[in-house]
Each structure stands twice: as structure tokens, then as C-alpha cells.
Amino acid sequence: MILALFAAALAYLLGSLPFAVLVSRGMGLADPRSYGSGNPGATNVLRSGSKAAAALTLLLDGGKGWLAVWLAQRAAQAGWLESAAVPLVALAVVLGHMWPLFLRFRGGKGVATAAGVLLAANPWLGLATVVTWLIVALFFRYSSLAALAAAVFAPFYALLGQDLIWSLQPAMVVALGAISLLVIWRHQRNIRKLLRGEESRIGSKTPGAQRKPPR
Template identity: 60%
Template sequence: MMTLVFVVCAYLLGSVSFAVLMSKAFGLADPRTYGSGNPGATNVLRSGKKIAAALTLLGDAAKGWIAVVLAIMFGAHSAQGVTTIALVALAVFLGHLFPVFLKFKGGKGVATALGVLLALNVWLGLAALGTWLVIALVFRLSSLAALVASIGVPVYAMVLGLPREWVLASAIMSLLLIWRHKSNIQNLLAGKESRIGSKKTAQ
């Protein structure tokens, strides 16, 4: 029962969209109405309001981190603690992808996944972040950076010797991240993907 409570709460927390909240707070257009239409930090950045994008990034990462940290603090000592933590990690991530508050149409989950990974293991999170930063700085393509980092995460988790449940959870998140970037993959192949910092375009 406690595991179910943790999972449901994590999903609801993940469903909170900081892209929408920050856009409203700063008087910006709904991020679902311009650019990629994705309620995430990269798309909010296209509004030109860097502080709103930064707060969106922090908020989305924080909810992933908080959900997993609370599961570790209060559920790690139970008989199924490791499994509970893995399920909570997936639940908060799925909440961001399919938020109940936005008719199940959410973001792509990069920031939330980062928060989850940092909570599971700080070195895992830093490895993913480092991979993202290197690719993003070189190519200025957020989607490409996310895809490369996603591929690396399960490998990093195994190298760090994390519990198999956590390795599996990270692999599932990676697959979902890649799936959520399917349109970006098509744009990358066609050379049409928007670069980091590009302005919004009307739709």
C-alpha cells in the first residue's frame, strides 16, 4: 500500500508543468502554442525570456529529484525499498510526459529525468549532464544532446554498479526519451532541427 501511495504522489508531482506555470507567471504565451509546442524549458527559451526558461528547467528537475529523494528517505528500508524507488522514479517521469493536469500531453522529460538520476546516484546524474552539455555546446542542438545522453545513461548505471531495478528504470526512461524525440530525430535527419536559443515561430 505504501508503495502505491508513493507512486501515485510521484505521478501527480510529475504532472505539474513548470513550463506552463512560469509562462503564466511571466505573462508569456502558453509554450504549447509556439515553437515545438512542447511544454519544456527549451521551448520556453524560444520566448526570449531566459529567466522563465531557467526556472522551468530547475522546477522540472527539482520535482524528479524530490520524488526520488523522498522515496529513498521513507521507503529505502522496507523489504521492497529498491523496487519502490525505481517505481517512483518512473512514476514522476511518466507524470511529466503524460500529465493528468494537461490532458496527458506533457513535455519530453529531459530535465525531470536529470533530477531523477541525480537523486538515484549523483555520479549517474553528473555523467548524463556532462554528456548533454558537451553535445549541446558543440552542436547547439538540445534534442541531439538529449538523445546521446539517453543512450549513455543505462550504460553509466551498469558501470556504477547500481541495483538492477534502477538500471532497468533508467533504461525505460531512456527509451521513452528517445521515443518522445521521434519528431526531433526526423528534423535532425532533415537538417531542420531548431538550435538552442532560436526565437519562437508562429503556428
């Protein structure tokens, strides 16, 4: 139990790394919390007009979710951790992104990090969820709607493919369901904006986001 909690704490700290802010700062862009939705995530970074910064943020945010679960899986296989600790790590890394220690617990919505978790849990499950996001995003051009669709379908994919395409431990299925609910809950504001027809589409730029404001 102590090792499981320690692993979860490390996963939370990894999830807390604010790559949207770090990438923007490194590329001379404005802090993503200062424009658009104020969300420190890849979609909001894209509003700066820098596709490279958004892509790098997406890769790193997804990568930390994947890395946390992958390391926990390897530790469990080596006998250093109980296998039951892996779902706890999966949940912890997403919680770290949503409520990061390094940003005073004001983080992102966890979509990319959750995708990384899914890809580590099972590549085919992760791929099915990512494809769902891509299809909705391409047809409707709303990142939030695509994220909501992916969050809704991910647990169903996990259940439908269980023992047919993949074999996930029940605790991991529960953890993935909890992550999906958290992602949906973090999109409350986006749901209201979608219903009002006020949600920004993918690729829309925000004035003043392209560079850091003068001090």
C-alpha cells in the same frame, strides 16, 4: 505493494505539475504549447527569449524528478516503503511529466525530469549524464541531439559504474533504462527533423512567443 502504488501515484501527480506552463503564465509569456515545438519544456520556453523563464522551468522540472526519488529513498530508509518502490517512483514521476494529468496527458519529453531522477539515484551518475548533454549541446547547438545522446549513454554509465563508482539496485538500473527509452521515443519527431536538417538550434526565438496573445 499498496504503499508502493500509492507512492508511485503521488510521484505521477508531482511529475504532472506543468512548470513550463505555470512559469510562463506567471511571467506574462505565451503558453509554450502555442509556439515553437509546442512542447511544455524548458527548451521551448527558451524560444520565448526569456532565459530566466527557461532556467526556472529547467530547475523546477529537474527538481520534481529529484524530489520524488529522494523522498522515496528517505521513506525506504525509514522502513515506510520497500526499497523496490524507489525505481517505481522514479519511473512514475517521468511518466507524469510526459503524460500529465493536468494537461490532458499531453506533456513534455522528460529530459529535465529524468536528469533530476538520475541525480537523486546517484549524483555522480547524474553529473556524468548532464555533462554528456552539455558537451553535445555546446558543440552542435541542438537540445534534442544532446538529449538523445544523454539518454543513450545514461544506461551505459549506470552499468559501467556499477559496483565501481556507485551501487544501484538492479531494479533501478532497469527503471533508468526504461526512462531512457521513453525519452528517445518522445523525440521521434525531433529525430526526423534532425535527419532533414530542419531542427531548431538552442536559443532560436519564435515570433509572438515573447508575450501572451491578446484575448
